[in-house]
Amino acid sequence: MLPIVIASDHAGFSLKEQVKKHLEEKGIEYKDLGTNSAESVDYPEYASKLCKEIQEGRSDLGILVCGTGIGMSMVANKHKGIRAACVSDVFSAKATRMHNAANVLCFGERVVGAGLAFELVDAFLSTEYEGGRHQRRVDMVNSFDK
Ligand code: RB5
Numbered sequence: 184m185l186p187i188v189i190a191s192d193h194a195g196f197s198l199k200e201q202v203k204k205h206l207e208e209k210g211i212e213y214k215d216l217g218t219n220s221a222e223s224v225d226y227p228e229y230a231s232k233l234c235k236e237i238q239e240g241r242s243d244l245g246i247l248v249c250g251t252g253i254g255m256s257m258v259a260n261k262h263k264g265i266r267a268a269c270v271s272d273v274f275s276a277k278a279t280r281m282h283n284a285a286n287v288l289c290f291g292e293r294v295v296g297a298g299l300a301f302e303l304v305d306a307f308l309s310t311e312y313e314g315g316r317h318q319r320r321v322d323m324v325n326s327f328d329k
Contacts, residue, residue, distance in 0.1 A: 187308065188245040190216040190233040191292075192226040192255075195248030198292035198300055202246065205301045211308065214242065230258035234265045237286060244286055246304060251291035259287045263328040266321075271295050276303040280310035284321045 187206070191199035196218055206213050216232050218224045226249045236242045247255035252269040259267035267287035268279035271294050279285040288307040290300055312321075 184212075185242045186212040186214045188214050188216055188233050188236045188242040189247075190218070190229040190245070191248040192218055192229055192250075193221050193223050194226075194250035195252075195255075195292045196221050198290075198295075198297060199246075199248045201297045202248070202300055202304055205304065209305075226254045227258045230255045231262065233287070234259050234262035238262060238264055244308065245288070246307075247287060247289045248292055248300075249289075250293045252289040252294065253291070256287075256289040259289065264325070266324060270303060271299070273299075273302050273306045276306040277310045280307055281313045282317050282320075283324070284312040284317070 189199060203213065203215060217229060230247055233245045233247055237245055247259060249255045256267045256269035259265050265287055266283055266285045267289055268285040269289040270276045270279065271290060276288065288303065290303055
């Protein structure tokens with residue numbers, strides 16, 4: 184399995200660091216694409232950097248953290264082949280893998296606490312896309328890439 188990629192802006196930096204520790208404790212390999220401090224940066228830059236890692240085949244799944252998760256998901260979903268979901272509940276974190284074949288999980292440090300963030304990550308990373316009846320719809324989603 185390729186390493187998962189993770190990135191944040193300044194507003195998601197602290198939670199990203201906590202999520203990294205959580206991944207380490209679980210033995211999950213990751214690549215941190217920044218940011219590396221709480222100094223103000225622009226979330227579109229970090230979302231795009233992460234999406235390129237997936238587009239270029241160096242990773243299959245990513246995690247983006249900003250203040251809300253929303254800006255990151257907006258940017259990510261403008262990248263071909265990226266299906267990003269901004270979630271703050273465990274059911275949605277699982278369902279978006281099963282039904283939407285989401286490949287990027289987004290959440291907000293100003294929205295979820297660390298405990299819930301870890302649950303979102305665990306649910307997202309341990310759930311497989313179901314395929315089958317969902318594939319036609321995922322193909323439709325992907326058709327808007329063109
Ligand atoms: C930064 O203040 C904040 O706007 C950003 O982290 C994010 O929440 C945008 O969607």
